[in-house]
Amino acid sequence: MYKDKVIEILKEVHPEVDYENEKGLIDKRIFDSFDVVTVVGELIEEFDIEITAEHMIPEIFNSADTIAALVEQLEEE
Amino acid sequence: MGRIIKSDKIKKIITAVLKLVLIIFLLATLNRIFMPKYIFENQDGRITREYYPNAKFTDVVFAGPSTTLSAINPLVLWDYEGISSYVRANTSQTMWISYYMIEDAIKCHKPELVCLDVTFIKYDDNFVEEPSTRKALDGMRMSSSKIGCALASMGPDEKIADYIYPLFRFHSRWKELTFDDFKYAWYLKPVTVAGHIVDNEVDPAQTDTLIYNRGADDRIGPKNMDYLDKIIRLCNDNGIQIMLFKTPAFSDNWSEELDQQIESKAEEYGLKYINFDRLNDDIGLDYRYDTPDKGSHLNDSGASKFSRYLAGFIRQNYSVTDRRDDNSFVKHWEKLKK
Amino acid sequence: MSFISIEFAAFVTATLALYYIVPSKIRWIVLLVASYSFYALYDIQNLFYIIITTITVYLGAYLIEKIAKRQNDYIAANKDSLTKEDKKNVKASAKSKQRFILWICVLFNFGILIAVKYFNPYITSVHNLSVAYINMYRLNLLHNDDFLPFKNFIMPLGISFYTFQSIGYLIDIFYGKYERERNLFRFALYVSFFPQIIQGPISRFGELSKELYKGSSFDFVNIKSGFYRVMWGLFKKLIVADRLGGYISATMSMKENYKGIYILLALLFYSLELYGDFSGGIDVAIGVAEMFGIKLTENFQRPFFSKSISEYWQRWHITLGTWFKDYIFFPLSVNKYMVKLGKMLRERGMTYCAKKLPIYIPMLAVWLVTGMWHGSTGRFVVWGLCNFVFIVLGTEFEPISHRIVASAGLEESSFIVRFYRVCKTFILMSFLRIFDISHDTRAAFDGVRYAFADWGLFSWDKVYTDLLLPKEDLIVVIVAAVIMLAFSLIQRKGSIRDRVFALPTPAQWLILSLLIVAVSVFGYYGMGYDAASFIYGNI
DSSP states (O other): OHHHHHHHHHHHHOTTSOTTTOOOTTTTTSSOHHHHHHHHHHHHHHHOOOOOGGGOOHHHHTSHHHHHHHHHHHHHO | OHHHHHHHHHHHHHHHHHHHHHHHHHHHHHHHHHSOOOSSSOGGGGHHHHHHHHGGGOSEEEEESHHHHHHOOHHHHHHHHOOOEEEEEOTTOOHHHHHHHHHHHHHHSOOSEEEEEOGGGGSOTTOOOHHHHHHHHTTSOSSHHHHHHHHHHOOTTOOHHHHHSTHHHHGGGGGGOOHHHHHTSSOOOOOSBTTBOOOOOOOOOSOSSOEEOOOSOOOOOHHHHHHHHHHHHHHHHTTOEEEEEEOOOSEESOOHHHHHHHHHHHHHHTOOEEEGGGGHHHHOOOTTTSOSSTTSSOOHHHHHHHHHHHHHHHHHHSOOOOOTTOHHHHHHHHHHHO | OOSSSHHHHHHHHHHHHHHHHSOGGGHHHHHHHHHHHHHHHHOTTHHHHHHHHHHHHHHHHHHHHHHHHHHHHHHHHTTTTOOHHHHHHHHHHHHHHHHHHHHHHHHHHHHHHHHHHHSOHHHHHSOHHHHHHHTTTOOSOOSOTTTSOGGGOOSOTTHHHHHHHHHHHHHHHHTTOSOOOOOHHHHHHHHHOGGGTTTOOOOOHHHHHHHHTSOOOOOHHHHHHHHHHHHHHHIIIIIIIHHHHHHHHHHHHTTTTSOTHHHHHHHHHHHHHHHHHHHHHHHHHHHHHHHTTOOOOOOOSOGGGOSSHHHHHHHSSHHHHHHHIIIIIHHHHTSHHHHHHHHHHHHTTOHHHHHHHHHHHHHHHHHHHHHHHHOSSHHHHHHHHHHHHHHHHHHHHHHHHHHHHHHTTOOTTSHHHHHHHHHHHHHHHHHHGGGTSSSSHHHHHHHHHHHTSOGGGOOHHHHHTTTSOOHHHHHHHHHHHHHHHHHHHHHTTSOHHHHHHTSOHHHHHHHHHHHHHHHHHHSOOSSOOOGGGGOSOOO
16 A cells, blocks of 8 residues: 555656566665655655654665555554 | 682782783883983982982981072081981972971981071962972972972972873973983982082172172061971971071072061070071181172082081081991991092 | 863772772762763853753653653544544644654753854954864863963853754654653763763764663773773874874964965864864773773764765764754755655756755755854854865766766776875865864965965975974874874774784783873873973072
8 A cells, every 4th residue: 555655756756667676776776865865755745754864774765665664664653 | 629729819919910010110110211310410300319328327407499409518517527417408499398308308217407498488488480399309209298299389280190100291301312311210320419519610799798689578478487387396296406597698589587587486496597697707608719609509619618617516506416436327428428 | 170181080090990889770870970070070060051951851851752642642542433534633733742842942952052152252252263173172181271261261061062962862752763761860861971071972862871871890801992992092182183283273373474385284284183183082082981881982984084075074073973964954855845845846857956956955054054063153154065065066076077987997996096086085175174273264265375375485494493393293293193094094994902902912011001102202291391491590
């Protein structure tokens, strides 16, 4: 449920990527730090959640799945 | 089993002690390397250190400023009256330094008589002259007297740590260290004659009348007076005779009023106070020949005349043992003569 | 009580003894008492400020938590009747109350900081130059009271550091990052822990609290290791940094007469001085804490070997940088206005700007604040702006620079390229520091102009005599600075101390003795020795 929305946001920044399968958004330098900040801003706006600087780690932002997991976790709180 | 553990423990303690000794030795050596040696110049900086080997031969202790160390030649006192003395004086030695010098001397070897030169009492209570304090104190062995003396003498910028471990004060000498600083780190042949420094210069005084040019304000400051009191009481408490005197000097910041104040203090304790300027007819100092600096201090010839007179004066007025029959004393003074 | 004094050594020794004597459970109390004593010994008035901050932040955290709890209780009690939308509203209203409290605390405490820092009559009236020195980095060892009139300086000790540390804590509580500290006294220790109060590092509650209250049992290795760290800090500070202050201030105050290489040298020296002084002080702080078995965050990571300015700032005064990043830069850049701005630009097809501007604008704000943190006058703002411009340029030109390297047939990882980048960064950063050592912005620009004039007139003799850096001292500084930088390089391959401790005992002894001798002999402290003043002759 969250994943679709996340992918939608990601596509705004980099439309060319296959988010269903890509697991190295950060590691492969597809997203640079500017892109990540943009995405985080959009996520906060969209889901009304609180992402802080400590969440800004590659493990979370490497794939749409992990990002969606973070959103879900923060939504629950 | 028990024994093995025990011997292990002993071994551990021994190595710990050895380590500690080694550390202390290294730190002390480093300190000694950096302390000024006063090899040729400023030899007065060595008087305090050179006292200790002489301590057990010291029946009479002289304390005072540079006038004292230039005017009193203990060798003359020995030759004439068999008085065995040491001059614990230093440049600009204040009353409080003199107090702790005497205290330190009493701890080392109790003398029979203490002779205090009051010349320096005329200075302000706030007098601070760091280099002089260093020269007087750096040679002193570590004791409560040393700490007390440093605390009493320090200016506002000085730190007690610098006296406890002088390397903190002298470390910047690294630029000018010479081979001698290493060579003489631990031992330097004595240069003073029982605290007396020989000066052969002659620079005659300009006039032929004694000048006391002290200004109007000549109340002795409370700190100075307090230490005079303390010195007298220290000697009284230890059963040591004490003589208050002013070394002869031709031109001096001195005044009748100072004499009067010391006089009344001496009377309070039933002591003698002698201003030797007033006895010059008997002493016979001639300030055309007997001074190296226009009458402020005495040179070798002046010191000989004054010391000869002083020897007789002490013999007449105080009870001090004649040591000329004592072999160890004779040997000691023979050695000093060389 | 200065960090570098016998008194401080005695203070630490006494505190250590007490710390390890009392039971582990109450060791933190020893630290609290020691910290407050340290503070009071410095200036009793200081206590007032730190207590105010401690109490307000403690209360703020209490209220924030209370609101959160009430919200949770409410939701739990009405679990069945509330819709998802209702829950969201409850949460939002709680959050806005919490935010209100947070802002009150933040404004109040930063208000105090700004008031004492920027409206302090002493700071504005004393020589401007000294402000640069005093502001953040140095609080002790002033050889020349005339030049650095610290005696009149009434700014509460370490106020910037403990304010940042406490506010960081409160923001973390606001975000629910961890539970608040319920014991007021334990919290007071977190705010006031004495080794870090003078110049940092700025610790985070999550990390420091684990260390502070654990009451480590005595381990000689901690003492030994901490002692080495302290000595190394003294090495940097006393031998390198303090020896250079005279030359820098002399040259910069007479820069009309000493142009060209004199100024370049002053800039080079200032970089070394600042690093030696600041990182040396941090070493002392970390080393002292280590003796108590407390690990503090590192604040430097070989900054002089950075390959770009933004990297430099990730390796210099790290704890301040991450503080700004986490609590200012990040919240600003994901702020809804920034998101809207990005969206708007993207919709208009300006994808490039849409990507960069929402980052650069918060970054600009951070640099303005960083400039102000370093000093209250305009030149620090200019300095912050310059840093910002250089970082933006560096980021924008990065692809081009990579292309140039590639077209020259060089590898990015080759020594020559890395060397070039490191040198470039060092030179740029050193040059920017001219704002630090000039009276004002105009003087700084004059300095830049003068730096490129009259190169031919340079003479070492002038450096030795008129500019207060005698030849012998210069040699000592060079040797010590080389050692300092060389150790930085060696350190890259792991802790130097661990390697020293693996050596046979005699070698360890030798190293320790050399360190002690170097610091005590070649350290630039005390009244100096003037043989002439020892001459015999006065009465």
